[in-house]
Amino acid sequence: MKIVHFSDPHAGGSAEDWMAYFDKRWVGVFNYRFRRRFRHDLKLLEKAVSYILAVRPDAAVCTGDLTSTGQPGEFERTLAILEPLVKSDIPLIYLPGNHDCYVRRRKCVEAMHHAVSYLNGGEYAFDKLPAVRTIGGLDFLMLNTSRPSNLLCSWGFVSKSDDQWLQDICREAKSRPRILVTHYPMFEDHPVLRVRHRLFGQKNILKLMQQSAIDLALCGHVHKPYCRVDASGRGENCAGSVTRNGVISAIDYDPEKNSFSFESIDLAGWNGHKA
Numbered sequence: 001m002k003i004v005h006f007s008d009p010h011a012g013g014s015a016e017d018w019m020a021y022f023d024k025r026w027v028g029v030f031n032y033r034f035r036r037r038f039r040h041d042l043k044l045l046e047k048a049v050s051y052i053l054a055v056r057p058d059a060a061v062c063t064g065d066l067t068s069t070g071q072p073g074e075f076e077r078t079l080a081i082l083e084p085l086v087k088s089d090i091p092l093i094y095l096p097g098n099h100d101c102y103v104r105r106r107k108c109v110e111a112m113h114h115a116v117s118y119l120n121g122g123e124y125a126f127d128k129l130p131a132v133r134t135i136g137g138l139d140f141l142m143l144n145t146s147r148p149s150n151l152l153c154s155w156g157f158v159s160k161s162d163d164q165w166l167q168d169i170c171r172e173a174k175s176r177p178r179i180l181v182t183h184y185p186m187f188e189d190h191p192v193l194r195v196r197h198r199l200f201g202q203k204n205i206l207k208l209m210q211q212s213a214i215d216l217a218l219c220g221h222v223h224k225p226y227c228r229v230d231a232s233g234r235g236e237n238c239a240g241s242v243t244r245n246g247v248i249s250a251i252d253y254d255p256e257k258n259s260f261s262f263e264s265i266d267l268a269g270w271n272g273h274k275a
C-alpha cells in the first residue's frame with residue numbers, strides 16, 4: 001500500500017481586505033512579501049501533483065499550510081493546482097495547518113472549511129473532525145490541531161476531547177495499522193527554542209506512539225523534512241515544505257512484513273515518468 005505525503009506549500013499574496021491590516025494577517029502578508037515569496041515556489045506543488053498522478057498511490061496526504069495567511073485567494077490558488085488530484089480517483093486526505101486557520105475572520109474561516117470538504121472529496125467537513133478514514137489496509141486518524149493563535153505565536157493544541165477520542169480508539173483492538181494525520185509534529189526536541197511554534201497537549205499521543213497503538217504520525221509545520229522511525233518504520237514522518245525543498249515522501253506499507261518504508265522524492269530530479 002503506497003502513500004504520497006506532502007505538506008506546507010504556503011501560497012501567499014497581498015491583503016485581500018482592509019481588515020487584514022488590523023488582524024494577524026498583516027504579519028503573514030509582511031512575512032510573505034519580504035521572505036516567503038522568495039523561498040517558496042508553487043510550481044513545485046504542480047510538480048508534486050503530476051508525480052502523484054503518474055505513480056498513482058493508494059492515498060495522498062497533505063498535512064496543511066496551503067496558505068500563508070488563510071485568505072480566500074490563497075486557498076483558491078492552491079485548490080486550483082490540486083484540482084486534478086481531487087478529480088482523480090486517488091483518495092486525498094487534507095488537514096489544515098496553523099496558517100490555514102490564521103484568523104477568525106468569517107470569509108477566511110469559510111474558505112478553510114471549503115478546502116477541508118473539497119480536498120477530502122466531500123467525505124469530511126471541518127466540523128466533523130476528528131474522524132477515522134479507512135483506505136485500503138490502513139486507518140487514517142484525522143486530527144485537527146490548528147487554530148488561530150496570538151500575533152507572535154504559531155501554537156497548535158490537542159484539545160481534551162480530541163485526546164479522549166484518540167484514547168478511546170486506541171483502547172479498541174487494532175484491526176489495521178493506525179496512521180495519525182495532523183499538521184504539527186508530535187516529537188518536540190526543542191520545546192524552549194521552538195516555544196513560538198510548538199504544539200501543546202500531545203503527551204498522551206506520544207505514549208500511544210511508544211506503545212505502537214498509533215503506528216505512524218504524518219505531519220508538516222517544520223519545513224525541513226525528516227523521518228524518525230524505528231526498524232519497522234514506526235514513528236513520525238514530516239514531509240517538510242514541498243515548495244521550499246522540492247521534496248515529498250513516498251511511503252510503502254508491506255502487510256506481510258507489517259512494516260513501513262520511506263523514500264524522499266526529489267521533484268527537481270524527477271523525470272516525469274512513473275517511479
Ligand SMILES: [Fe+2]
Binds near residue numbers: 010065
Ligand atoms: Fe508551514
Ligand SMILES: [Fe+2]
Binds near residue numbers: 098
Ligand atoms: Fe505550520
